[in-house]
Amino acid sequence: MNVGLQARPVRPGEDFSRVALTPQAVELLDLLWERHGPLMFHQSGGCCDGSAPMCYPAGEFLTSEADMLLGVFELPGRGELGFWMSQEQFAYWSHTHLSVDVVPGRGAGFSLEAPEGKRFLLRSEILNIP
16 A cells, blocks of 8 residues: 555554555645645445545534544645544444545545545555554
């Protein structure tokens, strides 16, 4: 997996990144930031396209106590972008490192990349943590 940018750890007691962006994701996020301003990701526990990471203008998707911040990216020349996940989904994926990638095609959700003919998706690998 070609990782372009690791998120800063934010979970208490953790000193490792749980989520990364591929160079293609960084490139697409730069374009989306130019058009929409500050951004955020949210990963729900839905099925089908609901299980893809969704990109929104920062603050447009309201997080709650049912969500957790997994990491924060420092996008060069832009600013911070948080990656949120539902706690229920994290219970299943707590042992994985996630990489946000980009593939051709359109998802069925409200994610900002849809008009670009691309969609974000997660790739995962097992974390080596005690």
